[in-house]
Amino acid sequence: MSLRIDVLTLFPEMFGPILGTSIPKRAAAKGLVEYHLTQLRDFATDNHKSVDDRPFGGGPGMVMMCQTMFDAVEHIEAQDPRPATRILLTPQGRVLDQATAEELAKRDRLLLIAGHYEGFDERIIDGLAPMELSVGDYVLSGGELAAMVLIDAIVRLLPGALGAADGAADETFADGLIEYPQYTRPKVYRDMEVPPVLIGGNHAKIAQWRQAQREERTKTKRPDLWAAYEKRKSL
Ligand code: ADE
Numbered sequence: 323m324s325l326r327i328d329v330l331t332l333f334p335e336m337f338g339p340i341l342g343t344s345i346p347k348r349a350a351a352k353g354l355v356e357y358h359l360t361q362l363r364d365f366a367t368d369n370h371k372s373v374d375d376r377p378f379g380g381g382p383g384m385v386m387m388c389q390t391m392f393d394a395v396e397h398i399e400a401q402d403p404r405p406a407t408r409i410l411l412t413p414q415g416r417v418l419d420q421a422t423a424e425e426l427a428k429r430d431r432l433l434l435i436a437g438h439y440e441g442f443d444e445r446i447i448d449g450l451a452p453m454e455l456s457v458g459d460y461v462l463s464g465g466e467l468a469a470m471v472l473i474d475a476i477v478r479l480l481p482g483a484l485g486a487a488d489g490a491a492d493e494t495f496a497d498g499l500i501e502y503p504q505y506t507r508p509k510v511y512r513d514m515e516v517p518p519v520l521i522g523g524n525h526a527k528i529a530q531w532r533q534a535q536r537e538e539r540t541k542t543k544r545p546d547l548w549a550a551y552e553k554r555k556s557l
Contacts, residue, residue, distance in 0.1 A: 323430055325355045325480060328398045328406065329469055330391075331436040332373065334359035336466045346474055349483040357473075360398055365390040374439050383440030391435070391446050398433060406433040408452035410442070411465030411472070415454030418472060420495035422455070426472075427479040434472065436465030498551040499540045502532035 329337060340346060341357050349355045363371050367389065374384040399406055407429045416422070426432060435452060447454070457468040477483055494501045505516040519531045540548045 323404075324353050325427075325429070325476075326358065326402055326404070326406075326431045327355060327473060327476075328358045328360060328401075328431075328433045329436065329473075330360050330362055330394050330398060330433065331466055331469070332362050332438055333436075333464065333466050334361050337470065340470045341473070345478050345483055349477045349480055352482060354480045354483055355477050358398070358401070360394060362390055362394050365394040365397065377440065381440075385440055386437050386442045386446065388443050388445050388449070391442070392449065395433065395435070395450055402431060404431040406431040408433045408435065408450055409472070410435045410437065410447065410450075410452040410454050411456070411468040412437060412442070412454050413456045413459070413461050415456040417456050417458060418475065420475075423472070423475040424479060427476045432476075434465075434469045436469045438464040498547060498554065499536040500544055500547065501539075502535040503539070 331337070337357070337359055341350070346355075346357075350357060362373050366372050373386060373390045375387050377383070377385045395408070407426065409426075409432060411434065433452075435450075455468070455472065457471045462468060503517075505520060509516050509521065517531070519527055522528075537548075540551065
């Protein structure tokens with residue numbers, strides 16, 4: 323059974339180019355994943371097709387309202403008997419990492435909710451009890467780009483999504499370290515040389531050099547990841 327990903331959004335047209343390109347496209351063509359986009363505004367009941375309203379108590383901006391959101395979620399979930407893992411994209415959420423992407427790639431149904439405006443009526447969060455995820459500590463104009471980041475990170479982990487040419491197992495984050503440096507032809511470019519160990523053909527030496535590079539580069543480029551790596555090793 324393939325992974326079903328539903329997205330609830332005011333801007334479904336943003337997703338076409340991303341889901342229709344490269345690995346997300348190929349994974350769908352191979353039957354590993356299905357994408358279903360739903361327009362939140364279709365669930366508005368007034369003449370203005372409202373999905374948001376002014377906040378009680380005053381303050382700037384608009385708030386996503388309960389009725390359209392609950393009706394849309396219930397409508398989407400009724401389309402398939404498998405229970406969906408509900409995910410709300412919001413800068414208030416836990417920051418997405420590789421372990422979370424791996425965990426979500428094992429589910430069989432995800433419902434991604436992309437918000438807009440100042441935020442959601444808190445009863446949406448209380449009533450739908452979604453997992454709240456952020457893609458980083460900065461504010462986007464809406465949850466759509468965040469949803470696409472999440473979809474891409476998940477879909478490439480589905481068994482069979484990556485061809486042999488794409489590489490996956492020994493890439494950054496597989497074990498908490500970043501990638502070793504890579505080179506391709508030519509051996510010398512503008513006086514910059516490829517490290518001689520890579521040209522020597524000694525595979526044990528190459529593996530040793532690469533591991534040392536991963537550790538060194540993690541220490542200098544990502545001291546936060548290095549600290550977590552050291553902590554895990556000492557447990
Ligand atoms: N919506 C707005 N900003 C966001 C972020 N950083 N992550 C997820 N959803 C968002």
